[in-house]
Amino acid sequence: MSTPRVLWHLMRADFLERVRRYSFLVTLLLAVGLGYTVAAGHIKLWIADTRGLYNSAWVGLLMALVCNTFLALAGFYVVKSTVERDRRTGVGQILATTPMSKPLYTCGKALSNFAVLLAMVAVMVVMAVATQLTTGEVTRVEPWDLLSPFLFLTLPLMALVAATAVLFETVPGLRAGFGNVVWFFVWAQSMAVGVVTKGVLDPYGMGLIMDSLYASVGKALGRTLAETERSFILGGISGERQAGTFLWEGMDWTSGLVLARLSWVLGAVAVVLVAAVFFDRFDPARFLSRRRRRTRPAAQVVAALREGADVAVIPVHLHPLPAGSLRFRFLNVLRAELRLALKGQRWWWYAVAAGLTIAGFVAPLESARSFVLPFSWIWPVLLWSALGTRESRHGTGELIFSAARPVQRQLPAVWLSGVILAMATGGAVAVRLAMAGDWAGFGGWAVGALFIPTLALALGVWSGTSKVFEAVYLLIWYVGPLNRTPALDFMGSLPKAVASGMPLVFLAITAALGTAAVAGRKRQLQMR
Amino acid sequence: MRLTIEGVGKRYKGDFWGLRDFTLELGPGVLGLLGPNGAGKSTLMRILATITRPTEGRVLWNGTDIVRSPDGLRAVLGYLPQDFGVYPNLNAVEFLEYMAAVKGLDGRAARRRIEELLVLVNLAEARKRPLGGYSGGMRQRIGIAQALLNDPQLLIVDEPTVGLDPEERVRFRNLLSDLGGERIVILSTHIVSDVEAVATGIALVDHGRLLAHAEPEDLLRRAEGRVWEWVIPSSELAAARERWKISGTFRRADGVHARVVSDVPPPGAAPVTPTLEDAYLAALEGDRARKEAAA
Numbered sequence: 001m002s003t004p005r006v007l008w009h010l011m012r013a014d015f016l017e018r019v020r021r022y023s024f025l026v027t028l029l030l031a032v033g034l035g036y037t038v039a040a041g042h043i044k045l046w047i048a049d050t051r052g053l054y055n056s057a058w059v060g061l062l063m064a065l066v067c068n069t070f071l072a073l074a075g076f077y078v079v080k081s082t083v084e085r086d087r088r089t090g091v092g093q094i095l096a097t098t099p100m101s102k103p104l105y106t107c108g109k110a111l112s113n114f115a116v117l118l119a120m121v122a123v124m125v126v127m128a129v130a131t132q133l134t135t136g137e138v139t140r141v142e143p144w145d146l147l148s149p150f151l152f153l154t155l156p157l158m159a160l161v162a163a164t165a166v167l168f169e170t171v172p173g174l175r176a177g178f179g180n181v182v183w184f185f186v187w188a189q190s191m192a193v194g195v196v197t198k199g200v201l202d203p204y205g206m207g208l209i210m211d212s213l214y215a216s217v218g219k220a221l222g223r224t225l226a227e228t229e230r231s232f233i234l235g236g237i238s239g240e241r242q243a244g245t246f247l248w249e250g251m252d253w254t255s256g257l258v259l260a261r262l263s264w265v266l267g268a269v270a271v272v273l274v275a276a277v278f279f280d281r282f283d284p285a286r287f288l289s290r291r292r293r294r295t296r297p298a299a300q301v302v303a304a305l306r307e308g309a310d311v312a313v314i315p316v317h318l319h320p321l322p323a324g325s326l327r328f329r330f331l332n333v334l335r336a337e338l339r340l341a342l343k344g345q346r347w348w349w350y351a352v353a354a355g356l357t358i359a360g361f362v363a364p365l366e367s368a369r370s371f372v373l374p375f376s377w378i379w380p381v382l383l384w385s386a387l388g389t390r391e392s393r394h395g396t397g398e399l400i401f402s403a404a405r406p407v408q409r410q411l412p413a414v415w416l417s418g419v420i421l422a423m424a425t426g427g428a429v430a431v432r433l434a435m436a437g438d439w440a441g442f443g444g445w446a447v448g449a450l451f452i453p454t455l456a457l458a459l460g461v462w463s464g465t466s467k468v469f470e471a472v473y474l475l476i477w478y479v480g481p482l483n484r485t486p487a488l489d490f491m492g493s494l495p496k497a498v499a500s501g502m503p504l505v506f507l508a509i510t511a512a513l514g515t516a517a518v519a520g521r522k523r524q525l526q527m528r
Numbered sequence: 529m530r531l532t533i534e535g536v537g538k539r540y541k542g543d544f545w546g547l548r549d550f551t552l553e554l555g556p557g558v559l560g561l562l563g564p565n566g567a568g569k570s571t572l573m574r575i576l577a578t579i580t581r582p583t584e585g586r587v588l589w590n591g592t593d594i595v596r597s598p599d600g601l602r603a604v605l606g607y608l609p610q611d612f613g614v615y616p617n618l619n620a621v622e623f624l625e626y627m628a629a630v631k632g633l634d635g636r637a638a639r640r641r642i643e644e645l646l647v648l649v650n651l652a653e654a655r656k657r658p659l660g661g662y663s664g665g666m667r668q669r670i671g672i673a674q675a676l677l678n679d680p681q682l683l684i685v686d687e688p689t690v691g692l693d694p695e696e697r698v699r700f701r702n703l704l705s706d707l708g709g710e711r712i713v714i715l716s717t718h719i720v721s722d723v724e725a726v727a728t729g730i731a732l733v734d735h736g737r738l739l740a741h742a743e744p745e746d747l748l749r750r751a752e753g754r755v756w757e758w759v760i761p762s763s764e765l766a767a768a769r770e771r772w773k774i775s776g777t778f779r780r781a782d783g784v785h786a787r788v789v790s791d792v793p794p795p796g797a798a799p800v801t802p803t804l805e806d807a808y809l810a811a812l813e814g815d816r817a818r819k820e821a822a823a
Contacts, residue, residue: 401579
């Protein structure tokens with residue numbers, strides 16, 4: 001079979017497998033929701049308190065930038081599962097026995113990722129047309145003006161995201177939750193770098209178009225924009241602005257600009273090839289041999305291989321359990337859940353957690369609260385993200401759900417283990433707040449300790465994957481406590497947020513999430 | 529101790545019935561559940577294990593409906609699914625301690641039980657190794673151990689000997705025989721010799737329906753006069769397979785000795801004593817022939 005044909009079938013089978021899942025429908029609905037947010041005017045692009053008239057060029061640009069900003073994050077999490085699925089289903093080991101080369105495999109997977117992202121972008125294109133028509137400022141739709149921002153700004157970035165998702169799945173340390181966290185920070189930082197470097201290190205393409213936009217704004221205002229005005233806001237603006245408008249007629253896509261954007265597609269190809277280098281071709285021995293070397297001396301391995309030699313002499317009679325042995329103890333389950341959560345953590349994980357605890361005790365109270373606490377509560381993110389998803393991830397659901405009262409017994413233990421984790425890692429700040437008599441701050445902290453594991457459990461139970469919590473929590477954490485946005489400060493790190501009653505809001509959200517988690521687990525038990 | 533299955537059916541999407549009008553009454557002993565792939569065995573197992581809800585009918589454990597009140601059964605249930613996972617970072621003891629806690633086993637009793645089970649399933653030496661490094665057979669044995677943690681009155685094991693080496697398989701059969709004396713054991717498998725070795729009763733399932741529920745001896749009696757040994761040249765074997773239901777072959781100097789399951793003997797064939805595998809094939813063939821005749 002020819003290489004293009006193999007590539008086509010690799011991509012096709014993977015794409016079909018994805019689009020026939022309900023989760024794909026949810027993904028498209030998310031894209032519709034995002035597009036609606038723009039169409040309804042909740043997300044706008046502001047430059048010097050002005051915005052563009054809603055002609056095709058402006059709407060296309062606006063929607064393409066929204067795609068680049070949000071799909072680069074959410075889309076990555078959506079597509080980063082294709083290699084893992086082959087690994088989990090065992091299809092990978094079958095593929096590994098075929099003549100298919102490693103670059104071909106990673107290339108096929110990246111193309112499949114790209115096709116999924118393309119479907120989401122296509123939804124956004126439709127939403128762009130709807131936005132222009134519903135706003136009615138300029139009703140004539142110019143196809144090229146509307147499509148070209150998608151073509152030159154969005155598609156190269158999506159190609160890069162698709163390729164990077166494959167790379168993350170092939171590099172051992174980045175496959176699981178740690179990779180998801182790393183991508184969040186890559187995403188957050190790369191946008192800023194792109195704008196600062198004016199397109200040189202700018203896969204988002206924001207730096208490339210800004211000069212054109214500043215020129216149009218300057219023309220509308222009848223003056224050259226000052227350096228301090230040369231910035232933009234993509235998002236919602238609280239309060240109604242008396243915004244002026246300007247006419248932007250689109251980019252002149254010169255060959256230089258097109259080549260600059262196409263270079264990111266070449267970058268994506270390079271990333272795919274790098275992924276092929278790391279790709280283990282589904283050989284479990286690579287991973288296992290490292291683990292065994294680390295945990296067991298060779299003599300023990302030999303002893304283990306010898307086991308079974310005296311099988312005949314082993315008894316086959318099982319003694320009955322003594323009367324009264326079956327007495328449920330919640331503490332036993334809680335202890336087991338805590339051990340399950342912490343098992344496999346390396347010494348350095350505890351060292352960093354201990355370091356953050358010490359910092360929480362010795363730093364000035366305000367710094368401890370607004371700076372140390374957010375980091376104390378981002379460190380265990382991968383432990384929290386396993387809540388509610390462990391059973392589906394490891395295939396233990398049928399074992400656990402066939403035990404008595406799984407909703408009343410195991411689920412609360414899972415949740416409480418997450419709360420204890422929050423209390424342990426962020427406890428230093430709580431002690432400081434209590435000692436200072438700042439009971440309102442202490443209350444905000446307590447709500448945070450309840451909110452995080454409840455959010456993890458609810459999202460985990462309903463989505464069946466840890467990625468949703470990792471993405472949502474990182475976003476809230478980044479915008480809220482880290483960037484000091486009171487409305488998203490769920491941990492009471494900002495006195496202003498506590499004073500405005502945000503802990504009560506998050507307490508109510510926590511209660512709703514807890515109810516959702518219980519309902520989700522009941523649904524899991526009933527739908528089988 | 530009674531398990532009553534009354535007219536149970538399970539409909540999946542697309543109006544496909546995985547199980548239909550299934551009725552069975554069970555007391556202590558080992559029930560071997562036999563049937564081809566997709567017959568509905570695993571669906572039945574999951575319904576009995578309170579994992580899947582039946583679309584129709586009901587299952588009673590000592591008179592209590594397990595859909596309405598599953599926890600009465602769950603407290604005394606041991607279940608080994610066909611496909612299950614383990615937590616790869618835990619070792620055998622830690623995993624079993626976790627399962628014991630979830631099943632409501634007292635801490636001290638759990639520790640003693642785990643030690644006994646690890647010896648029983650021959651994993652005592654590997655007890656401190658992370659489960660992620662276990663072979664398929666070792667993982668299967670951990671699954672068997674967790675199913676026995678709470679001294680179950682109803683033990684449901686779905687393809688339990690998959691991945692076990694012959695010696696372990698024999699030991700597990702003996703264990704099931706031992707357990708079956710005072711509890712209900714339901715064993716689903718494709719390996720007829722496993723059922724032959726331990727089952728006190730056999731349920732034959734095909735296309736989601738119960739074809740027969742009988743003692744092994746009874747099934748064997750029903751197959752008498754329907755199994756033949758036929759000696760043919762090896763060059764005729766392929767043609768013979770197309771025409772007759774051949775349950776096994778072995779080669780001798782005089783040609784291929786084929787065991788044929790048929791109401792009518794092939795020319796020159798001699799009657800032989802049926803094995804349980806012959807009886808199983810005869811029952812399936814008979815049912816299919818009846819359906820074809822009715823159609």
